[in-house]
Amino acid sequence: xxxxxxxxxxxxxxxxxxxxxxxxxxxxxxxxxxxxxxxxxxxxxxxxxxxxxxxxxxxxxxxxxxxxxxxxxxxxxxxxxxxxxxxxxxxxxxxxxxxxxxxxxxxxxxxxxxxxxxxxxxxxxxxxxxxxxxxxxxxxxxxxxxxxxxxxxxxxxxxxxxxxxxxxxxxxxxxxxxxxxxxxxxxxxxxxxxxxxxxxxxxxxxxxxxxxxxxxxx
Amino acid sequence: xxxxxxxxxxxxxxxxxxxxxxxxxxxxxxxxxxxxxxxxxxxxxxxxxxxxxxxxxxxxxxxxxxxxxxxxxxxxxxxxxxxxxxxxxxxxxxxxxxxxxxxxxxxxxxxxxxxxxxxxxxxxxxxxxxxxxxxxxxxxxxxxxxxxxxxxxxxxxxxxxxxxxxxxxxxxxxxxxxxxxxxxxxxxxxxxxxxxxxxxxxxxxxx
Numbered sequence: 001x002x003x004x005x006x007x008x009x010x011x012x013x014x015x016x017x018x019x020x021x022x023x024x025x026x027x028x029x030x031x032x033x034x035x036x037x038x039x040x041x042x043x044x045x046x047x048x049x050x051x052x053x054x055x056x057x058x059x060x061x062x063x064x065x066x067x068x069x070x071x072x073x074x075x076x077x078x079x080x081x082x083x084x085x086x087x088x089x090x091x092x093x094x095x096x097x098x099x100x101x102x103x104x105x106x107x108x109x110x111x112x113x114x115x116x117x118x119x120x121x122x123x124x125x126x127x128x129x130x131x132x133x134x135x136x137x138x139x140x141x142x143x144x145x146x147x148x149x150x151x152x153x154x155x156x157x158x159x160x161x162x163x164x165x166x167x168x169x170x171x172x173x174x175x176x177x178x179x180x181x182x183x184x185x186x187x188x189x190x191x192x193x194x195x196x197x198x199x200x201x202x203x204x205x206x207x208x209x210x211x212x213x214x215x216x217x218x
Numbered sequence: 219x220x221x222x223x224x225x226x227x228x229x230x231x232x233x234x235x236x237x238x239x240x241x242x243x244x245x246x247x248x249x250x251x252x253x254x255x256x257x258x259x260x261x262x263x264x265x266x267x268x269x270x271x272x273x274x275x276x277x278x279x280x281x282x283x284x285x286x287x288x289x290x291x292x293x294x295x296x297x298x299x300x301x302x303x304x305x306x307x308x309x310x311x312x313x314x315x316x317x318x319x320x321x322x323x324x325x326x327x328x329x330x331x332x333x334x335x336x337x338x339x340x341x342x343x344x345x346x347x348x349x350x351x352x353x354x355x356x357x358x359x360x361x362x363x364x365x366x367x368x369x370x371x372x373x374x375x376x377x378x379x380x381x382x383x384x385x386x387x388x389x390x391x392x393x394x395x396x397x398x399x400x401x402x403x404x405x406x407x408x409x410x411x412x413x414x415x416x417x418x419x420x421x422x423x424x425x
Contacts, residue, residue: 056262073424086262094254098262104355111357112365118355119285124269124277136254152258197423198292 057177057214059085065101068207069187072200076113078106087179087214093137097150099210100130120195126158131210133165145170150181159190175218183208280354287351294344299416301337306413308333313406317399334386341379345372364422371419378412 063083069076085099103123108114118124133152150165167181184207187194194201312326357365382405389401 084263088260088262090255092254094256096260096262098260100263100266107358110364111359111361112368115353115355115357119281122278122281123355124281125274127269128266130263132258132260134254134256134258134260136256151256198296199289 053091055089055175055216057087057089057175057216059083059087059099060213060215062213063211065099065106065208065210067106068209069195070203070205071197073197076108076202078108078114078117080105080107083210083212085212087177087212089137089142093139093142095135095137095148095150097134097152098130098132099212100128102128116195120192121157126156130155131163131165133163135167137169142174143171154183154185156185157190157192161185161189173218175216177214179210179212179214181210183210277354280352284351284354287347291344291347291351294340294347295420298337298340298344299413299420301333301340302413302416305330305333305337306409309406309409313402317402331386334383338379338383341376345376348372364425368419368422371415371422375412375415375419378408378415382408382412 061081063081063085065080065083067078080101082105083099083101085097088096090096103121104118104127106114106117108117131152131154133150135148135150137146137148146169148167148169150167152163152165153160154163163183163185165181165183167179169177169179171177184205186204187202187206188204194204196202308326308330311320312330314320315324315326316322359366385401385405385408389398389405392398392401
């Protein structure tokens with residue numbers, strides 16, 4: 001650069017200024033934290049900051065998903081203890097969750113009724129209920145007790161509907177947590193022909209409660 | 219000048235990474251951490267294999283047949299219970315008329331007989347619908363649940379139904395003998411027991 005003539009140096013400087021000026025403010029705003037982050041690389045992370053890498057917590061045995069429907073004659077509760085799922089904790093506090101339960105795994109304590117539920121939900125065609133949702137842990141939420149709202153979609157009876165699910169997560173250690181959430185869905189909205197007893201159908205509202213035991217690498 | 223060139227080069231190198239990805243979170247305002255990515259563009263579980271279309275069609279047909287038969291089973295079951303209750307009431311009146319100083323007019327006998335045959339026929343039809351209904355989905359078995367209690371109760375009622383028809387005929391066949399009253403009494407007791415078993419069988423679905 002020193003060997004360049006003064007006019008050439010001025011031209012290079014002008015190009016530099018024009019290039020920098022053309023960068024949008026948003027880009028600069030994005031750039032600033034990136035630069036700051038690069039300056040602090042190697043510094044120890046604060047304890048309450050989210051993990052730098054995504055962490056998967058698998059749904060472990062001991063997890064249960066329950067449903068409750070109400071009929072004019074009685075209320076029915078079914079329990080599924082075979083729950084499949086993964087909760088991913090992303091850097092920045094985002095949480096992704098995917099939980100799947102086979103319809104056939106719900107046990108209401110009556111074999112006839114469970115068979116009827118399988119028929120009503122067309123379990124042969126749509127064997128599983130799947131919840132896929134995302135949310136954000138509050139700051140410092142990956143430790144202790146945290147409340148968050150997951151927003152996502154529930155696929156049931158082959159129909160996918162948006163859902164909002166308030167969840168309470170309790171971290172007992174960095175790699176272990178339990179989560180509880182409750183959701184009420186409309187059977188009609190999922191295109192189900194509601195099961196009936198003595199020609200009286202169950203109510204439209206289906207209450208689902210999930211208690212998940214989560215475990216991943218510490 | 220070199221630092222300025224380095225800054226320019228690093229900025230240009232970072233440009234592709236700074237371009238917003240579809241579905242990615244919007245850039246956070248200056249001084250705030252970036253908003254978490256809440257998109258649903260992820261799959262954390264392996265895809266489940268879909269059921270074969272032929273299997274599903276066969277299953278659907280069996281489910282439809284089962285639902286039709288079990289719906290009729292419920293309707294006929296209620297009718298059977300009502301008919302059996304009426305048979306018991308009219309049978310009691312017939313018993314009182316013949317053996318308890320009613321004058322032995324026989325005015326209830328025809329109605330009792332008709333109701334008895336009707337309830338026996340309804341019971342057989344109701345049972346046949348349940349027994350012939352296909353089972354497209356495997357049931358949990360081997361535990362004492364409402365379904366098993368229903369089957370036990372209805373099995374008891376079926377035995378009672380056969381016994382009371384036989385005892386009713388035997389009682390009538392022994393008309394005028396000393397055995398008639400004993401047979402009629404046994405017929406009466408079994409009739410009430412049958413009605414009780416049917417009631418228990420029906421109530422299992424309520425609880």
